[in-house]
Amino acid sequence: MSKYNVVAVTTNDYKRQAKQRLPNFLFDYIEGGANAEQTLQANTADFKRYTLRQRVMRDVSAVDTSTTLFGESLSMPLALAPVGMAGLFARRGEVQAARAAEKNGIPFTLSTVAICSSEEVQSATNQPFWFQLYMLRDRALVLDMLHRAAASGCKTLVFTVDLALPGMRLRDYRNGMLGGSTKGKISYLTQLFTRPGWLLDIGILGKPHSLCNLKHKVESASDLDRYKAFVESQFDPSATWKDIAWLRNNWSGNIIIKGIMDADDAKAAVDAGADGIVVSNHGGRQLDGVSSTIDKLPSIANSVGQQTKVLLDGGIHNGVDVVKAIALGADSVLIGRSWVYAMAAQGEAGVNKLLALYQQEIAATMGLMGVSRIEELNSDVIERFNQPFNNPLS
Numbered sequence: 001m002s003k004y005n006v007v008a009v010t011t012n013d014y015k016r017q018a019k020q021r022l023p024n025f026l027f028d029y030i031e032g033g034a035n036a037e038q039t040l041q042a043n044t045a046d047f048k049r050y051t052l053r054q055r056v057m058r059d060v061s062a063v064d065t066s067t068t069l070f071g072e073s074l075s076m077p078l079a080l081a082p083v084g085m086a087g088l089f090a091r092r093g094e095v096q097a098a099r100a101a102e103k104n105g106i107p108f109t110l111s112t113v114a115i116c117s118s119e120e121v122q123s124a125t126n127q128p129f130w131f132q133l134y135m136l137r138d139r140a141l142v143l144d145m146l147h148r149a150a151a152s153g154c155k156t157l158v159f160t161v162d163l164a165l166p167g168m169r170l171r172d173y174r175n176g177m178l179g180g181s182t183k184g185k186i187s188y189l190t191q192l193f194t195r196p197g198w199l200l201d202i203g204i205l206g207k208p209h210s211l212c213n214l215k216h217k218v219e220s221a222s223d224l225d226r227y228k229a230f231v232e233s234q235f236d237p238s239a240t241w242k243d244i245a246w247l248r249n250n251w252s253g254n255i256i257i258k259g260i261m262d263a264d265d266a267k268a269a270v271d272a273g274a275d276g277i278v279v280s281n282h283g284g285r286q287l288d289g290v291s292s293t294i295d296k297l298p299s300i301a302n303s304v305g306q307q308t309k310v311l312l313d314g315g316i317h318n319g320v321d322v323v324k325a326i327a328l329g330a331d332s333v334l335i336g337r338s339w340v341y342a343m344a345a346q347g348e349a350g351v352n353k354l355l356a357l358y359q360q361e362i363a364a365t366m367g368l369m370g371v372s373r374i375e376e377l378n379s380d381v382i383e384r385f386n387q388p389f390n391n392p393l394s
Contacts, residue, residue, distance in 0.1 A: 008345055011317040011338045014354065017345035018089075021198060023191040025175035026088055030340050032171035033284035039292065040284030043315030046292040050324050051385045055370030063363045067374045069309065069332050070156055070254045070275065075105030076359045077326055077374055081313050081334035082132035082158060087115025089344040091206035095124045097343055100351035102127050104359070109158050109334070112145065113231065117212035122152040132158040132258070135243055136234040138217075145213060146251055155253040158278070159244070162259030164237040167286035241272045248273035256311065259286075261296050263303040266310075276309035276331075283314055283336055294325065298379075301329025319361025326374060327382040 008014050019027050033040030065076040080101050086093040094108075094116035101108035102125050109130040110121055121129055131149040136142050149157070176187035192199055211218065218230045236243075248255060257269040258278035269277050279293050279300050293314035301310045312325045313334035325333050335358075342350035366372065369381055 014341040014345040018341045022344055023195045025177040025191050028171040028175055030337055032169055034167035034169055034286055035288035039281055039288050039290050042292040043284050046294050047315055047321050047324060049385055050382055052369055053381045058370035060367040060372055063367045063372050065359055065362045076362055077332040078322060079107040079334050080109055080339050081336035082109040082111035083336050083340050084111045084113040085115055089340050090347050091202050092116055093343055094121055096348035097351055098125050098129055100348050104355040112213055113211050115209060118148050118152040128153040128155050130156040130158050134160050134163055135236050135239040137236045157251055158256045158258050160258045162282050162286050163235055166232055169285060241268050244272035261290060263300050266300045266304045270304050270308050274308060278311045278313055280313045297328045305329050319358045320365050322362050323365045326377040
């Protein structure tokens with residue numbers, strides 16, 4: 001039997017299935033990073049630099065993975081990160097992911113550039129979702145989306161601050177997803193017709209493909225080049241922490257600042273009124289050559305962890321990674337690519353199975369470490385392994 005026909009269990013299993021089902025430009029859009037993708041690779045690889053302490057003969061008969069975050073009771077310290085255009089990876093993808101998150105007792109974060117609107121997600125779920133937003137030049141548009149999110153029951157805003165300029169995601173140009181050349185458009189169309197299942201299920205039956213949170217501002221919002229031009233014209237490189245203070249005055253709910261990679265910036269976020277921060281390099285999709293998020297987490301958590309909630313994204317593929325992040329100072333983590341692979345492979349059912357596995361892995365890891373509660377995960381149960389492994393037999 002081919003290894004690609006095995007039952008999907010892990011993130012990598014779903015990734016292989018997603019690659020078989022998606023047009024190449026879509027798979028590369030979610031899989032890729034900026035420039036040479038060094039930071040993308042480091043986000044995953046650097047988790048291996050940290051090892052857990054194994055403790056035995058402790059009572060772990062009642063391991064509890066639950067936690068509380070921003071007043072919400074969560075089944076585990078994990079949330080679904082915002083992913084742009086997720087509705088192109090499965091039919092009405094944001095709705096499917098939101099339902100899976102709700103079923104598994106964790107938050108779902110809706111992207112500004114989602115296919116499904118905040119109203120559509122609200123109508124399909126019973127629990128409030130989180131909403132992700134950028135600082136756009138058009139402040140009236142920012143306020144409009146804030147009001148719509150609040151009207152949809154959203155109480156937590158995830159504000160992304162690492163997009164003053166768009167990162168150089170070269171895979172998107174190679175695949176013809178962006179750029180507008182004739183050769184690129186031919187490549188783009190060719191890739192569509194190599195995936196007839198996707199073309200029918202999502203390309204045709206999954207319409208409309210408009211970026212619903214922006215469609216009243218963008219003519220032909222389903223045209224990726226028009227969308228790119230509009231969004232890039234709206235990125236505000238002049239934005240400063242004063243704009244976050246303005247945001248704080250216009251949003252009564254929780255504000256999480258996403259895109260923090262420096263302790264001084266973390267302090268500035270707290271001073272500007274943030275209720276939480278996300279240690280994030282945008283999944284390696286913005287500044288290539290920056291450190292991995294897991295390496296930056298301890299210093300940032302030590303700096304502001306007593307004043308605000310600290311979350312982390314980037315490089316998390318399983319429950320062991322989640323445990324390492326919590327032990328290094330995170331209150332919770334966000335996963336992005338992981339849930340999109342599962343959704344692209346098997347829809348809502350795939351996300352449900354993936355999240356159930358995450359919780360099982362977190363519980364098993366904690367138990368084998370002699371830990372029963374999330375609060376017991378701290379620097380005492382983890383250490384950094386700096387030296388490369390040398391095989392004496394080689």
